[in-house]
Amino acid sequence: MLKRRRAEALAAAMPPLLVAAERVASTVAQGVHGRRRVGPGDSFWQFRPYQPGDSTQRIDWRQTGKGQNVFIREHEWDAAQTAWLWRDGSASMDYSSATALPTKRERAEILLLALASLLSRAGERVALVGGGDPPAAGRVSLGRIAMTLERQPLADGLPPLADLPRSAELVLISDFLGPLPDIDRVVRFFAQRALHGHLLQVLDPAEIRLPFTGRVRFIGPEAEGETLVPRVESIRQAYLERLAAQQDGLAAIARSAGWSYGVHTTDRPPQTALLSLYTALGAPPRIQDRAGSPLC
Amino acid sequence: MLTLGPLVFAQPLYLTALAILPVIYWLLRVTPPAPRRMRFPATRLLMDLLAREETPARTPWWLLVLRLLLAAMVIVALARPLVNPSTDFPGSGPIILVVDNGWASAADWPARRTFMDGVVDRAERQGRRILVMATAHAPSGEPPQVSALLRPAEARAHLEALSPQPWATDRAAALAALDHLAVDGAAHAIWVADGLGDGAATELARRLQQLGSAEVVVANDDGPLLVKPPSLDGSALTVTVERLRATSERTVTVRALAADGRLLARQPALLGEEDLAGQALITLPAELRNEVARLDVEGHVSAGATALLDDRWRRRPVGLVSATAQTAAQPLLADTHYVQRALEPFSELRTGGILDLLDGGIAVLILPDVGQLNADETAAIEAFVAGGGVLVRFAGPLMAVHPDDLVPVRLRLGDRTLSGALSWTEPMPLAPFEPGTPFADLPVPPDVLIGRQVLAEPSLDLSDKTWARLLDGTPLVTAERRGGETGGWVVLVHVTAGPDWSNLPLSGLFVEMLRRMVALSGGLPAGAAAADAGALEPVATLDGFARLETPPPTVAPLLPEDLAQPTIGPAHPPGYYGSEDARRAVNLGSTIPALQPMDAMPGGVAVSGLRQTRELNLMPWLMAAALALMIADLVISLVLRRSMPLPLRMRTGAALAVVLAAWPGIDGARADDDFALTAANDTYLAYVITGDAAVDETSRAGLESLSLVLRSRTAVETAGALGVDIATDELAFFPLLYWPVTDAQAPLSGQTIDRLNAYLSFGGTIVFDTRDQGIGGGIGGGIGSINALRQLTAGLDIPELTPVPPEHVLTKAFYLMQDFPGRYAGGEVWVETTEEHINDGVSSVIIGSNDWAAAWATDAAGQPIYAVVPGGERQREMAYRFGVNLVMYALTGNYKADQVHVPAILERLGQ
16 A cells, blocks of 8 residues: 555646546546536536426525526536546566666556545545456545555556546556567557557566676566577667667657657656646547657 | 695695686686576566677686685695694504603693694504503502504594593503503604603603614693691681793793682792792681692692692690780780780780680680689580580699699699798799690790799609790690590690789790690591591592592592501592591692602603694685685676665664664753752752643742742742752752642653652652642542542651641741641642651651642732732742741751740750
């Protein structure tokens, strides 16, 4: 539960996050997004004269007493947005290049929980992709998500292709070091269901800079095999080029689906990544002209 | 064997392995170090990335050097390098190891063992068998024997079992044992000798030489030490230490030990450069000296250097019957004075009445001319003498008139006067002492003259009983043994103990004679019955290392006639003989007249010292060094492979710096000093800081203004108020402690209670103020503040309390007053019940409830802060007066109490 507390402390610095209201239209659940029309909700919308068939309980007696007609109080229809969150739970995330740095998995989970906290404070409903629980709002759901994260076994490096409700927000946090076609397939699957998604790539500084020297045998944590590099210095440039190609590919995938894409390294404070997610979720869907936000 | 200066390789063949070092070098260079292994998530991106340059990884040169050094060390170690190697023994037959294991070899036995082990090592290297012979008799009494032909391992076990014996060697027997020895080839004999000579030493060396070749090894120091049984010289034990050879000046330390091993005294004995013997004078108080059971030489363990002491060396307490009371006034005229002066330096002398002395346990009773003895005294003395005591009597005018039976010979009535106004005869000198008497060898000074004496009736045995005579043959000292062989002596000196009848008491002879007479008792064991019964059973015997142990079954009882000069051997080792109660010490030192060095050895027999430079085997050291290098190599390999982080040291240093910076000691001590200086330089009225800010401020203000009142009205000059934390501050500076009780105060810790109790017991006074106007029901009640007070003071030494009586000093210490109002009036004030004279009559605890501090308290402008209840300036004034009385009482004590009696005294004076 320490992780959850840290996540909430992180989220406390920002106002509650209201997912952009335009996406709300087709969702049916109640929430705080005013629909500018009459419906179930908390805030006052209008008075209208009583019509037969209306429940007498809905009569606003104070307004009725002011004049001759009997009035009914009507409220604005509120609707809540649903956000589906996912973080990579694979073995490759359990990596940190220095003892002072958190592992990628730890950082991803903190970001996810902070995001969930922000959303539930705004009354939005959050759920984990593949978590098994239906979307829910409030602190209880936050706790449930935290516990699910603790319990969840090491999962595959990609989110399950679950049949999610349409027009929800989807946040995927991973190191996205797997083959690009696999990632593309997943993004396409969700984009076809009209989900609006965000890709956040969490990387360790060592993965960005490859700071090693000498003769090193590298071992992949997910059975990718191992490779012996006689002099790491000599292949550093080639590696950086490959990493850039991977990130370009990711950005292209996100752009084609109209999603956003961001990169976060674990030696940077998590607030920057959270802020970029916050703005991405809070903003109206972008015109698809950007490859992704700059490194943050 | 390969020799390189002092270094020798026992297995030089191994050194050829050094030739493979270049091969090792080549192999190490070719094999690259193992790569670091690293788990890396982005390995997929690294796959089949081809390096643009490929240089072969090399082992660093310094690691190469380290590993080559390691290999070289192991090879050299296997070749068994030796420093200072010993030479080979001549001959081809067995090695004959002859070991002197008499008492004289015990002191340096470890060195002998080391030497013998070295001999066995060398014999092993040459592959020769060993014959071992010990020259002392075994404890079972067997004479020396030559062992069978032993392998080196067996010889080591044999030598391990060998130990020095507490008797001398028997080389003649050893010689006999060698007679039947036949060896194959030319043997080499090594005789580890103790350096003591007996008749057969040269012969033994010659016999050994005949078997092949021989060498003799003798300790090249000044040989074994011998401690002679001490002589009793007055109050001191004189211990003689002898040595075999005088090589240099040497100081040995003689220790005196009690029976239980306690060290009683250490005394150095100096043996000069030329001296073969030195003496240590051990002076001890009589009680301690009687406890001395053993004398030995520090750091020199052997039966010869140990002397056991028995009862003979005990100082016998001597009882001197003091004659009459007037002796103290004129000591020079008293008979006892001369005896006292003669015996005091040598004996433990007690004076007193006869029965008292006998009850106290004495060995010798000296009875000057004290007149008639009553029946009780006579009986007691007879029993004493029959039990082995010695009675020494002096004649005198009283005895001449009233002779009794406690004399060795019948006396004639009256005395004989040799010189006098009506006498023709001159005072007579003494005849030389006859042999056979205790005084036998004492010289007779010609100026000792006897003027008067009592005379013995002539009888047949008179001459047997006479120990000293005058020149004309009349007995001067007669003695008789009473109570048979075990009984004691009755000795009569036929003159007075003072100079009235003769000048004998003024002479040195008197002192000597008295000492001999006192020694009569010393010569007798307390229970000499055992000696009579026949042989003395062994009680405890010494082993070769001078440890007292239960006698082995082979020890035979000692016949009484042998006691003077026993034959020390397996049958009679040195030790204690007799019974537990009456044991006689048999010492090796007393049986050896003088230490004799060995005779010259026959030609061709090499004589060498015991301590030779021992060869040093370098193999274990080299192996250990190689192992250390191997561990270092392992660590280095791990570090190279995995870049082991080593920032621990820096972190530890930082943590240490933080701890040091946070150390609280220095500042705390300074604060304590400031507090002590402030409190000690002036008199302060102290209050207890309760933790309740309002109460503390009231206390401070109240005591400040009381201090003002005191200064303006009385001679008491207080500097003001000072808050005290009773848990930490030193309380000793304050005569008075004002303690307002609040409900919120935590119970006191044990340490604080101890501090407060100490404060109260050293004269401090605590004023408890419950500040509740007595509504808690007073001391007896159980509500509110009283309850808090009770909890607070649990554990304090609070005496029995009583309400202030009308005559109490508090009512008149400065002002006369009978009630003590504060902010409230009417609450009772309790003080200690008993006005004892401890603590100057000041009650250590005063308990009230009137909230005095609130009544005293004024603000900065001098205006009272709190209204008094029921009110009125008079009540506030009375509160101040109580404060003045309280401080006066605490400072001056009960001196005002004395004023109670002034009217009565004045009245009496006026009359």
